[in-house]
Amino acid sequence: MAAKEFDIPKLPTYIEIPELNPGIMEGEGPFKSSDEFQNPLGFPGDKVENWKEVAIDKMGELKSKYRSVQVFLDSCVKCGACTDKCHYFLGSSDPKNMPVARQDLFRSVYRRYFTFAGKHFPKLVGAKELDDDMVDDWYNYFHQCSQCRRCSVFCPYGIDTAEISMAAREVLDTIGIGQKYCNQILGKALTVGNNLGLPEPALKDTLLDLEEEVEEDFGAPVKYPLDAKGSEILLITPSADFFAEPHIDGLIGYGKVFYQDGVTWTMSSYASEGANFGMFIGSYDVMRKAALRIRKAALDLEVSRVMVGECGHAWRVAYSFWNTLSGVGAGAQSSDAYASKLQNQLDHRYPQPQHIIEYTYDLIQRGKLNFDKSENDDRTVTFHDSCNVARATNMGGIEGGQFILPREVIKAVCNNYIDMERSTIKESTFCCGGGGGLLTDDLMEIRVKGAMPRMQALKQVEKNEGVNTLAAICAICKSQFTKVLPKFDFDPYMIVSVHQLVSSAIILDKPQTEAEDAEIAEEAETE
Amino acid sequence: MSTISIIFTALFYISLLVFIVGMGRKIYQFWITPAPLKIPTAPTPLTQSGVVFRMIREVTLFESLFRSNKWIWLFGFLFHFGLLLILVRHLRYFIPGDLPEVFLLIQPFKYAAFAMIIGLGGLLARRIFVSRIRYISAPSDYLMLLMLIVIGVSGVIMTFTDNHTDVMAVKAFASGLVIFDWANLPTDINFLIHLFLVFVLLSIFPISKLLHVPGVFFSPTRNQVDNARKKRHISPWALKQEKDNAIKLEQTLGKDN
Numbered sequence: 185m186a187a188k189e190f191d192i193p194k195l196p197t198y199i200e201i202p203e204l205n206p207g208i209m210e211g212e213g214p215f216k217s218s219d220e221f222q223n224p225l226g227f228p229g230d231k232v233e234n235w236k237e238v239a240i241d242k243m244g245e246l247k248s249k250y251r252s253v254q255v256f257l258d259s260c261v262k263c264g265a266c267t268d269k270c271h272y273f274l275g276s277s278d279p280k281n282m283p284v285a286r287q288d289l290f291r292s293v294y295r296r297y298f299t300f301a302g303k304h305f306p307k308l309v310g311a312k313e314l315d316d317d318m319v320d321d322w323y324n325y326f327h328q329c330s331q332c333r334r335c336s337v338f339c340p341y342g343i344d345t346a347e348i349s350m351a352a353r354e355v356l357d358t359i360g361i362g363q364k365y366c367n368q369i370l371g372k373a374l375t376v377g378n379n380l381g382l383p384e385p386a387l388k389d390t391l392l393d394l395e396e397e398v399e400e401d402f403g404a405p406v407k408y409p410l411d412a413k414g415s416e417i418l419l420i421t422p423s424a425d426f427f428a429e430p431h432i433d434g435l436i437g438y439g440k441v442f443y444q445d446g447v448t449w450t451m452s453s454y455a456s457e458g459a460n461f462g463m464f465i466g467s468y469d470v471m472r473k474a475a476l477r478i479r480k481a482a483l484d485l486e487v488s489r490v491m492v493g494e495c496g497h498a499w500r501v502a503y504s505f506w507n508t509l510s511g512v513g514a515g516a517q518s519s520d521a522y523a524s525k526l527q528n529q530l531d532h533r534y535p536q537p538q539h540i541i542e543y544t545y546d547l548i549q550r551g552k553l554n555f556d557k558s559e560n561d562d563r564t565v566t567f568h569d570s571c572n573v574a575r576a577t578n579m580g581g582i583e584g585g586q587f588i589l590p591r592e593v594i595k596a597v598c599n600n601y602i603d604m605e606r607s608t609i610k611e612s613t614f615c616c617g618g619g620g621g622l623l624t625d626d627l628m629e630i631r632v633k634g635a636m637p638r639m640q641a642l643k644q645v646e647k648n649e650g651v652n653t654l655a656a657i658c659a660i661c662k663s664q665f666t667k668v669l670p671k672f673d674f675d676p677y678m679i680v681s682v683h684q685l686v687s688s689a690i691i692l693d694k695p696q697t698e699a700e701d702a703e704i705a706e707e708a709e710t711e
Numbered sequence: 712m713s714t715i716s717i718i719f720t721a722l723f724y725i726s727l728l729v730f731i732v733g734m735g736r737k738i739y740q741f742w743i744t745p746a747p748l749k750i751p752t753a754p755t756p757l758t759q760s761g762v763v764f765r766m767i768r769e770v771t772l773f774e775s776l777f778r779s780n781k782w783i784w785l786f787g788f789l790f791h792f793g794l795l796l797i798l799v800r801h802l803r804y805f806i807p808g809d810l811p812e813v814f815l816l817i818q819p820f821k822y823a824a825f826a827m828i829i830g831l832g833g834l835l836a837r838r839i840f841v842s843r844i845r846y847i848s849a850p851s852d853y854l855m856l857l858m859l860i861v862i863g864v865s866g867v868i869m870t871f872t873d874n875h876t877d878v879m880a881v882k883a884f885a886s887g888l889v890i891f892d893w894a895n896l897p898t899d900i901n902f903l904i905h906l907f908l909v910f911v912l913l914s915i916f917p918i919s920k921l922l923h924v925p926g927v928f929f930s931p932t933r934n935q936v937d938n939a940r941k942k943r944h945i946s947p948w949a950l951k952q953e954k955d956n957a958i959k960l961e962q963t964l965g966k967d968n
Contacts, residue, residue, distance in 0.1 A: 255931070259930070267843040279843070309850075338779035
């Protein structure tokens with residue numbers, strides 16, 4: 185299927201709420217999964233015969249397992265507060281991309297099958313049958329949601345479309361309608377250990393090459409260790425960091441910071457992925473299965489600290505869910521043998537898990553890193569708050585720390601920093617447009633349209649403040665921006681990792697040269 | 712007692728029963744449904760007292776709505792706050808005998824009726840004229856507003872125009888409902904409509920979007936403390952699954968470690 189032609193949205197001076205264009209984003213949705221990718225995750229590969237029954241049962245199960253689903257389905261008053269908050273609506277003008285309308289695809293079916301009013305007066309309360317058309321709409325429009333949670337910030341009841349979107353995708357998977365992109369990737373993550381399917385030998389080669397390159401470029405023996413048992417820190421980072429631009433420059437930066445701190449660290453070939461796509465498909469089981477690899481790696485490698493690289497969804501799962509899913513965290517009760525086993529091994533002078541930004545920030549605060557900020561003087565930087573970091577996590581244990589720490593790290597290594605417009609950053613940040621399992625070429629139209637609000641805010645600071653660098657701490661954001669920036673007349677290379685900026689400015693301790701070594705040896709002899 | 716008084720007396724108890732039982736069941740359902748994951752939404756409090764403070768701001772000031780849309784906030788706030796004052800003022804009818812002096816102070820709360828009606832009118836106008844909100848509205852969304860407007864307007868007619876109802880009789884009827892000493896109610900049409908719609912509203916509370924009232928307190932994005940790293944949070948079903956070693960995926964992806 186060739187990519188559909190579509191118009192790239194124009195960037196206005198101010199974001200305008202578009203006129204409704206019903207059906208403009210109608211379609212078949214992303215490529216569907218098949219047996220090959222569905223079965224390993226425990227899902228059927230084709231739409232099952234009694235799909236309607238199975239779907240309704242699954243809905244009932246989900247609403248009894250997730251308070252969020254039950255409460256959110258019941259509580260919406262259709263006030264309209266969220267209707268202009270979704271970047272996909274602002275960029276596409278399809279009313280089914282308004283958060284409440286997207287939820288209503290699911291809620292109307294809930295009402296029909298689970299509520300008194302919907303069973304007896306469906307027309308009155310907008311309850312609808314679950315039929316083929318509805319399932320098609322679910323598949324299409326729940327894959328036009330990046331689960332960025334912006335709507336939840338603005339809802340008077342905190343209703344989070346991401347929760348509904350995850351539930352809908354899980355129902356779809358259960359009846360055999362899965363998304364190829366997510367489920368294929370999950371297969372690789374759960375068997376090989378990372379989303380790219382890089383096996384241990386390939387990973388090892390890549391990291392050795394990287395070590396050589398870095399030593400050549402910067403003159404210091406910075407190491408990128410793999411499976412080094414007994415290291416202090418286990419770094420879990422998105423696999424994009426291992427090879428793609430601009431991600432790998434971030435990985436180079438992490439290595440330099442570790443090197444300067446003099447700490448022992450390692451990555452794991454078994455758990456070589458930070459991003460957990462189990463969250464995107466809404467499956468607790470699959471998400472847990474993926475998270476368990478990190479637990480096993482931490483136990484096997486006998487590390488005392490678990491750290492996470494620059495990855496938005498990884499950090500959400502790590503920060504908010506790991507302790508629940510796999511015990512990577514603190515505060516397990518003594519009766520909780522499962523979590524205690526790992527937690528007793530971890531060093532609780534540090535937060536567990538810790539974000540690489542928290543680590544670097546802490547070193548900066550303690551004066552352990554020196555920078556030559558002028559190395560970044562050709563840049564005027566702005567920071568894109570990645571949605572899942574911004575709205576679902578914290579850093580540094582202070583309120584709003586997830587907004588403060590990355591900016592402080594950037595300001596410590598760059599002289600020129602400018603924020604984008606307040607209503608488009610921090611907790612109100614606009615998603616890059618590619619999150620939540622949408623980072624696939626078959627969804628390019630919605631990705632470009634959904635990027636419009638972020639691009640608009642960026643265009644303003646580019647015009648008014650001369651911003652030429654967009655820094656982010658999420659692999660999806662980085663990949664998405666690389667693709668969509670040129671469509672809005674930006675330089676695709678303006679997107680960088682925060683640790684790429686760190687990497688450029690950090691002053692590394694050079695090892696002594698042979699001559700110096702000889703001198704020291706001589707001195708030792710004469711004594 | 713007149714037939715109509717008997718009917719309205721019965722309707723009162725029936726709708727109250729439906730309300731109490733329905734809400735009780737619904738709140739129980741919200742209560743027992745676990746929240747398996749930590750999902751608070753920023754700006755997130757890091758302490759329990761922070762969460763309490765956030766919730767208080769949310770239900771008294773509609774903080775998130777204010778951030779979201781000033782018009783909806785204004786109309787929503789006028790309506791809810793007006794309704795609250797009016798409900799307080801209505802207590803006078805249900806308390807048997809002489810009223811405590813404090814009721815003199817809340818006498819002016821009757822003007823809150825106008826705030827309520829203006830708020831409701833604004834919300835209805837937005838529902839009709841803003842295409843985004845019209846798109847998401849079902850017939851019941853309009854009906855709910857219309858019902859509340861009629862309740863408000865009939866109350867205003869009785870309070871501020873010459874169509875006063877016999878408030879002494881109203882008090883005898885209402886306080887009689889409380890102490891089971893039933894009395895006839897005034898039968899002018901404004902009052903009957905007013906009362907009937909209140910009963911309808913009570914009855915549909917547990918099966919409609921009015922569930923946002925208990926719902927907001929149970930919303931995990933608003934009522935959770937952001938302390939996932941410090942304290943292990945696990946739901947009963949997830950704990951059971953952990954002990955059973957996620958059997959479902961064992962055949963395809965291997966045993967848990």
